[in-house]
Amino acid sequence: xxxxxxxxxxxxxxxxxxxxxxxxxxxxxxxxxxxxxxxxxxxxxxxxxxxxxxxxxxxxxxxxxxxxxxxxxxxxxxxxxxxxxxxxxxxxxxxxxxxxxxxxxxxxxxxxxxxxxxxxxxxxxxxxxxxxxxxxxxxxxxxxxxxxxxxxxxxxxxxxxxxxxxxxxxxxxxxxxxxxxxxxxxxxxxxxxxxxxxxxxxxxxxxxxxxxxxxxxxxxxxxxxxxxxxxxxxxxxxxxxxxxxxxxxxxxxxxxxxxxxxxxxxxxxxxxxxxxxxxxxxxxxxxxxxxxxxxxxxxxxxxxxxxxxxxxxxxxxxxxxxxxxxxxxxxxxxxxxxxxxxxxxxxx
Amino acid sequence: xxxxxxxxxxxxxxxxxxxxxxxxxxxxxxxxxxxxxxxxxxxxxxxxxxxxxxxxxxxxxxxxxxxxxxxxxxxxxxxxxxxxxxxxxxxxxxxxxxxxxxxxxxxxxxxxxxxxxxxxxxxxxxxxxxxxxxxxxxxxxxxxxxxxxxxxxxxxxxxxxxxxxxxxxxxxxxxxxxxxxxxxxxxxxxxxxxxxxxxxxxxxxxxxxxxxxxxxxxxxxxxxxxxxxxxxxxxxxxxxxxxxxxxxxxxxxxxxxxxxxxxxxxxxxxxxxxxxxxxxxxxxxxxxxxxxxxxxxxxxxxxxxxxxxxxxxxxxxxxxxxxxxxxxxxxxxxxxxxxxxxxxxxxxxxxxxxxxxxxxxxxxxxxxxxxxxxxxxxxxxxxxxxxxxxxxxx
Numbered sequence: 089x090x091x092x093x094x095x096x097x098x099x100x101x102x103x104x105x106x107x108x109x110x111x112x113x114x115x116x117x118x119x120x121x122x123x124x125x126x127x128x129x130x131x132x133x134x135x136x137x138x139x140x141x142x143x144x145x146x147x148x149x150x151x152x153x154x155x156x157x158x159x160x161x162x163x164x165x166x167x168x169x170x171x172x173x174x175x176x177x178x179x180x181x182x183x184x185x186x187x188x189x190x191x192x193x194x195x196x197x198x199x200x201x202x203x204x205x206x207x208x209x210x211x212x213x214x215x216x217x218x219x220x221x222x223x224x225x226x227x228x229x230x231x232x233x234x235x236x237x238x239x240x241x242x243x244x245x246x247x248x249x250x251x252x253x254x255x256x257x258x259x260x261x262x263x264x265x266x267x268x269x270x271x272x273x274x275x276x277x278x279x280x281x282x283x284x285x286x287x288x289x290x291x292x293x294x295x296x297x298x299x300x301x302x303x304x305x306x307x308x309x310x311x312x313x314x315x316x317x318x319x320x321x322x323x324x325x326x327x328x329x330x331x332x333x334x335x336x337x338x339x340x341x342x343x344x345x346x347x348x349x350x351x352x353x354x355x356x357x358x359x360x361x362x363x364x365x366x367x368x369x370x371x372x373x374x375x376x377x378x379x380x381x382x383x384x385x386x387x388x389x390x391x392x393x394x395x396x397x398x399x400x401x402x403x404x405x406x407x408x409x410x411x412x413x414x415x416x417x418x419x420x421x422x423x424x425x426x427x428x429x430x431x432x433x434x435x436x
Numbered sequence: 437x438x439x440x441x442x443x444x445x446x447x448x449x450x451x452x453x454x455x456x457x458x459x460x461x462x463x464x465x466x467x468x469x470x471x472x473x474x475x476x477x478x479x480x481x482x483x484x485x486x487x488x489x490x491x492x493x494x495x496x497x498x499x500x501x502x503x504x505x506x507x508x509x510x511x512x513x514x515x516x517x518x519x520x521x522x523x524x525x526x527x528x529x530x531x532x533x534x535x536x537x538x539x540x541x542x543x544x545x546x547x548x549x550x551x552x553x554x555x556x557x558x559x560x561x562x563x564x565x566x567x568x569x570x571x572x573x574x575x576x577x578x579x580x581x582x583x584x585x586x587x588x589x590x591x592x593x594x595x596x597x598x599x600x601x602x603x604x605x606x607x608x609x610x611x612x613x614x615x616x617x618x619x620x621x622x623x624x625x626x627x628x629x630x631x632x633x634x635x636x637x638x639x640x641x642x643x644x645x646x647x648x649x650x651x652x653x654x655x656x657x658x659x660x661x662x663x664x665x666x667x668x669x670x671x672x673x674x675x676x677x678x679x680x681x682x683x684x685x686x687x688x689x690x691x692x693x694x695x696x697x698x699x700x701x702x703x704x705x706x707x708x709x710x711x712x713x714x715x716x717x718x719x720x721x722x723x724x725x726x727x728x729x730x731x732x733x734x735x736x737x738x739x740x741x742x743x744x745x746x747x748x749x750x751x752x753x754x755x756x757x758x759x760x761x762x763x764x765x766x767x768x769x770x771x772x773x774x775x776x777x778x779x780x781x782x783x784x785x786x787x788x789x790x791x792x793x794x795x796x797x798x799x800x801x802x803x804x805x806x807x808x809x810x811x812x813x814x815x816x817x818x819x820x821x822x823x824x825x826x827x828x829x830x
Contacts, residue, residue, distance in 0.1 A: 129534055129535070131535045138527065240621075241619060256555070331522070331555075333552045335548045337522050337618075338523050338552065400479050
């Protein structure tokens, strides 16, 4: 019987999970995700793709903000770079998706190094404002270089195929996005258990102490920006594949705030938290819609007039209450539940 | 002989069953109702547009249903909020198509929003009437099932500047433009450029600003330096009011051409305190236009008090949009299909909207109708709008 978290080897300390039960559940979850398109309708599949794309972006942001402690409000800029790179390469240069997708990540990552340089001297809100300014600059540059970016006209993506599968159809897009999301999640989890991941954690907890211990702040902070933006760029490219139209209006400032809300609600510094936060925040409006339709008469005139405001307020109230009573996020809730069952009947 | 007869009957049966099955599979249609979708800005700062659009659809549907519906079927409107966020417009339309099973689309939010929905519209061959985003990007290239009502910002600005040039031009006319740095701003500048070129006007200065900017001190100082006396104000709502307020602070004596969004009572009230008797070019009747007054009287039975408060130009155009769509659907008879509706929309010619817009025709290569513009001028005393011209094609 398992009695807690006693580890007796270094390998068990860095293992993704030392629990067989966890692996069995992960396998079942993988099967469920693979079977999902056979079980749900097209709209649910669209929501699933939206969640998967947001998970990729949230994992990227989590590496920077949650793991390394560098607050960024520039995600919408990196998303835009990824989406535009993918769109331009696919539409104007005829690249295949297997080449344009990593290119989208690489371009976003390369540009992030420019934003990363101020991070060597700035922290907290100062860095947040710098990254926010960056996202505005990106929007401006997209409009300015209209010869390349199509300016305010935006870009329509034509039919995109991979291995003969048309990604404009719901199921192929779902499986493609799922595959990328799994790769990104595994990549982030593995980064977290390497020297790089531990260096990021040390920087987050106390950068001066980390430096005293021999961690090269310049290298690791820039690496955090690079990896984070690579993933966010990939998320932008996936977003462009889903909507099939790119325009700067899609990458508003609100996206950056929503991304921060996702990783805070999910639990900072945890890949699982980023996933839980994304699922929660994406499905919350749908859950509120369903709940309200069950408890209020949809034909009541007061309700129908204020329905959208009621939904919006409920969304905000749920978030506030959650953070008030579960400040460590959904991952905290998950850990509590896990602890309860692992230690049962001696749970405390 | 009996064998041949049996074969013929079987073939006929198969064909008719196939035909019925094909028709029965048509989405959004039941024996009693036709579901029409509406993706709209129901939350956020621009929600006054979505609420007005929603009232327009609701009134048109109520009026059609009260008259017996479309070949016996009632129209049911399904509205989804996109908060003016294009990614959410895409998701909202996906829900309308897949969950609510709509037959056609009448509300389409802003330009970027309708463009984000365009791949879905095209794929489903969804009969769509675009009433709130008459931008060239929507109708060029032409999508077979998309029909657009409205003039371009280009035409609206050209109309106003032409009117000012012909009737209200100051003694030393120098024209200046301020516009947003987006697709809308580009359309405004196109109208300005056309006026400068075709009317031989003196182009003093052209300025761009970042969407959401609130302080226009620097821009107006540059206008003053350039000696501008006629301002093409391509800012909208609060920004437009800030531009005029700054101009008043600097004591500029200006003739002002504004965007049609400023014809709505809340916007007009924001602009009026600056004291400029500004012009607006619009393809929709103003609230004080006789056509609008008559419409408000005729449809009051279908509106609650809160609906009436939400009415503005977007109500009229969405009402007209659903009416023209209804006519196309009605012409299909009992076996209504999307393909038939699209075909009938393509044939639309001179559809009368009671003066809410110019007669609508989609039988042109752009599938674009109601493009004629009226020029209005605000009466500062009661913030009403005086009609200066009839609907004219520019």
